Amino acid sequence: MLPTLPALLCLGLCVSQRINTEKQTLPKPVIWAKPSNMVPKGNSVNIWCQGTQRASEYQLYFEGSLFALERPKPPRSMSKVKFFISQMTSHSAGRYTCFYQSGELWSESSNTLNLVVIGLYDTPNLWVHPGTEVTLGENITFSCHLKTATSKFFLLKEGGSNHVQHRYGNTQAEFPMGPVTRAQQGTYRCFGxxxxxxWSFPSEPVTLLITGGVGNTSLPPTAPTSSFDDWEYDVSTKESGLQNDPTFWDHTTQNLIRIGLACIVLMTLVWLLAEDWLSKRKNQEGTNRLANRECRRRWRVQHSLEEEKRDTVSMGELKTTPEAGPM
Structure with missing residues (x-):
């Protein structure tokens, strides 16, 4: 029992220290841009930051420095706020993160939002070799050319995955692919x-059609999107409810779990202390009973000795008494 109690006490202290440490920061918020994180030069964009319903302040950072803050006014409570950028330029393009405050605690930093301005340079040309219609498993190469010298090229697939390919080049860059699969079928654009x-203006769209395979189940090419304003590709974190992000628990729920764990440890300590006290009490009662029995035994022995002594004295007195003679 004695070794167990210090061990449980140490466990309780460790859990308490763990709780205090975890309470120093809140879960990270979610950040995204609307209508897209790729914004034409001169257009406006909203950057959203989603925290918790009890957040009292949101801060937006640009390239590591404070850019703007929002404080929801009571009794309003907002789980998300937006930061408005009226005109997108090369000076407002870059990396954004956000934080929120609830009570005395601040959240962790959100993931990075890469905000891109497009439409700054000439329009590049995009083509694919050997052609826009290829056989399943064939190797192809996209080529992007820009008359104005640049340093980097990007190739994006519309409505597809968020993977962006990039190559370095002065006036032209090549993007080899293959063997191609049906997942690579679709419409592509490139940027300098x-x-x-x-980034530059986007190139004219090039639609890749994959043929061959079982049943020749190739899809017809979709109509290319010709409007620059209508075309959009978002490589940032999309808007999502916090309940859909397993890492983004509401801090109140976490606190309840921590408090419950602390209560369990505390109740265990109290139970062990009570058990120890009852055990000691039982041992003391047993010792007292033994002492009482010993006292009663000694009293009986003493009483017997006194009775024997009295009997001995009485017999001696009878022996020394003279007998009466005859009259």
Whole structure:
């Protein structure tokens, strides 16, 4: 029992220390841009930051420095806020993160939102070799050319995965692919760029059609999107409810779990202390009973000795008494 109690006490202290440590920061918020994280030069964009319903302040950081903050006014409570950028330029393109505050605690940093401005340079040309209609498993190469010298090229697939391919080049870059699969079928565009956040106008779309395979189940090419304003590709984190993000628990729920764990440890300690006290009490009662029995035994022995002594004295007195003679 004695070794167990210090061990449980140490466990309780460790859990308490763990709780105090975890309470120092709140779960990270979610950040995204609307209508897209790729914004034409001069257009407006909203950057959204989603925290918790009890958040009292949101802060938006641009390239590591505070860019803007929002404080929802009571009694309003908002789980998300938006930061408005009226005109997109090369100076507002870059990396954004956000934080929120609830009570005395601040959240972790959100994931990075890469905000890109497009439409700064000439329009590049995009083509694919050996052609826009190829056989399943064939090797192909996309080529992107820009008359104005640049340093980097990007190739994106419309409505597809968020994977963006990039190659370095002066006026032209090539993007080899293959063996191609049906997942690579679709419409592509390319951009020229001097950095990761300031891009040219998009090229005209090139639609890749994959043929062959079982049943020749190739899909007809979709009509290319010709409007620059209508075309959009979002490589940022999309808007999502916090309940859909397993890592983004509401901090109140976490606190309830921590409090419950602490209560369990505390109740265990109390139970062990009570058990120890009852055990000691039982041992003391047993010792007292033994002592009482010993006292009664000694009293009986003493009483017997006194009675024997009295009997001995009485017999001696009878022996020394003279007998009466005859009259």
């Amino acid at each position: 760029s001097y950095n990761d956040y300031a």
